[in-house]
Amino acid sequence: MSPIINLLIFGGLAVAMLIMSVMAITTKSLLRSATYLLLTLICTAGFYLFLNYHFLAAVQVSVYAGGVVVLFVFAIFLTTKKDEVLVKHEYRRYVYGALIALVGIGLVAYTILKTKFIYAANPSMEGDAQLSMADIGTALMGTGKYQFLLPFEMLSLLLLAAIVGGILIARKDKKHGEKEESQY
Amino acid sequence: MIKLEYYLIVSTLMFFIGIFGFITRKSMIAILISLELVLNAVEINFAAFNRYLFPEQMEGMFFTIFGIAITAAETAVALAIIINAYRLIGDININDATKMKG
Numbered sequence: 001m002s003p004i005i006n007l008l009i010f011g012g013l014a015v016a017m018l019i020m021s022v023m024a025i026t027t028k029s030l031l032r033s034a035t036y037l038l039l040t041l042i043c044t045a046g047f048y049l050f051l052n053y054h055f056l057a058a059v060q061v062s063v064y065a066g067g068v069v070v071l072f073v074f075a076i077f078l079t080t081k082k083d084e085v086l087v088k089h090e091y092r093r094y095v096y097g098a099l100i101a102l103v104g105i106g107l108v109a110y111t112i113l114k115t116k117f118i119y120a121a122n123p124s125m126e127g128d129a130q131l132s133m134a135d136i137g138t139a140l141m142g143t144g145k146y147q148f149l150l151p152f153e154m155l156s157l158l159l160l161a162a163i164v165g166g167i168l169i170a171r172k173d174k175k176h177g178e179k180e181e182s183q184y
Numbered sequence: 185m186i187k188l189e190y191y192l193i194v195s196t197l198m199f200f201i202g203i204f205g206f207i208t209r210k211s212m213i214a215i216l217i218s219l220e221l222v223l224n225a226v227e228i229n230f231a232a233f234n235r236y237l238f239p240e241q242m243e244g245m246f247f248t249i250f251g252i253a254i255t256a257a258e259t260a261v262a263l264a265i266i267i268n269a270y271r272l273i274g275d276i277n278i279n280d281a282t283k284m285k286g
Contacts, residue, residue: 007186010186017194021202024205024217024218024221025221030211037220041220047232048231051231051232053231053235053245053248059252063252068220068256068259071259072259072263078267078270079266079267079276097208101204104200108196108200109196112189112192112193113189117189119237120236120238120239131245139242155253155254158254159253166260166261169265170264
């Protein structure tokens with residue numbers, strides 16, 4: 001692709017992503033908020049495609065769009081009543097939030113723009129330079145240098161703990177068990 | 185040519201949009217959504233640094249994958265806590281959640 005088209009696509013994705021993020025935190029309906037979060041995450045998957053990490057984009061879409069956002073939607077259905085006004089106007093909180101955000105953006109943007117990054121000689125952004133699944137699998141399942149079996153196993157333990165914890169927390173209470181069934 | 189700084193600026197903006205939402209929203213689920221935005225911005229940074237500065241290695245990509253998985257686990261537990269809090273106090277507004285024990 002030509003550089004200008006690349007830049008246009010990148011700019012479109014970035015603008016869409018930022019608008020969706022702002023909508024996700026400003027809209028009053030929680031369900032809309034979750035939908036905008038989903039769109040933000042899909043735009044992020046577009047970023048990963050742009051960076052030539054195809055596997056990462058697939059993981060992003062399947063885990064976030066397939067897992068996290070669905071969890072959010074279920075939780076919103078289970079906890080939100082009708083006609084609930086979620087954002088009350090508390091201006092002090094808005095002022096503090098905007099102040100912290102603006103100061104933070106200024107500080108971090110200044111640091112980023114001031115830093116001289118040493119680019120790699122060939123970032124391999126173009127064409128078929130993407131990682132092969134065989135390489136990813138080997139790196140994920142090996143115990144050698146630059147291989148990731150230990151974090152992988154730790155992650156499986158963490159997910160087990162999350163499953164057990166989720167069931168333990170959200171199950172119905174035995175003493176006053178008149179509520180409905182557990183959700184997960 | 186898209187530079188690394190563009191990715192970093194976009195993810196910075198997204199990070200602080202998430203921070204703003206984290207501070208201003210009242211509903212626990214909305215706070216969790218803001219947290220997702222923050223984590224997502226961080227993961228963009230991992231991938232962009234990996235691709236631009238060390239393209240022959242895969243650490244950034246794997247940290248992004250592990251980050252996504254940890255985020256999923258964290259969201260599941262947090263939503264379980266929120267549902268439990270809803271059962272106890274009948275609302276998910278953080279101002280109503282003044283007692284943390286059952």
